[in-house]
Amino acid sequence: MSERPHHRSLLTGREREIFQLLVKDFSTKEISQQLNISEKTVRNHISNTIQKLGVSGRAQALIELLRLGELSLD
Template identity: 75%
Template structure:
């Protein structure tokens, strides 16, 4: 499923795919068997990579880049 030149790691893609489904940080952590802090770290890393200001902008940019799909 992952694209060859993806800017996202496998785990970042999993986190953002669940964010797209409107899951909370706590729900994502539970689904992926990781801590909420780790979920927040993945989100922060992606926001930094993209140079955007928040989760919503990150999602919009990832959709625009074809990194995520609805």
């Protein structure tokens, strides 16, 4: 029996929601409206994810999350 049906995600649920919207080209403002949170909170989640990944910006974070299979383009 397989012990790894789902690997443990690097992202929290909220971080995943935010990056899925970033992949779809939503702005910080649009994401904050969609998720009913402040723009500052959106930016904080993005910054936390960038730090976790050890990359230098949101574009690199998106690429790395796609490469790791944490996000998809669908």
